[in-house]
Amino acid sequence: MTISRIFATAAVLLLACVHACAADFRSVGSPSVVLYDAPSVKGSKRYIAPRGMPVEIVARYGDWVKVRDVDGELAWTESKGLSARRNVVVKVAFAKVRAAADDNATILMTADKGVLLELVDPQATEWVRVRHQDGIAGFVRAGEVFGI
Incomplete structure (x- = not known):
């Protein structure tokens, strides 16, 4: 088996584990x-x-x-x-929901610890797109919520 074939097999197995895990x-x-x-x-x-x-x-x-x-x-x-409908809950005091996925974006609201937010886009990166029950939608840092 060639080195490139071994690496290709390892990459496939790693991706399968990431998906399964x-x-x-x-x-x-x-x-x-x-x-x-x-x-x-x-x-x-x-x-x-x-x-x-x-x-x-x-x-x-x-x-x-x-x-x-x-x-x-x-x-x-x-x-x-x-x-299967997804929500997240704020796990820090005063999480800032911003207009864009950027620390410099306008703050739309501040959510206290325990506030429930609807997960708008489950494809989370460093930021998560959420919506409050009052209709305010924006982005919060992924590390500040539980449920993703």
């Missing part, structure tokens, strides 16, 4: 869902997640998914309660 985020789609300590309604209830809350799916077991929340807590919920 990408974070899988969803949002709570039902009015709310119960999060359990085990993949069963017989498990202990941990807490109730409100509609729109973003979660990262870290494991699947039948109709159940193990999720991680913004605080890093792990719990189980039924997958039917989650939606």
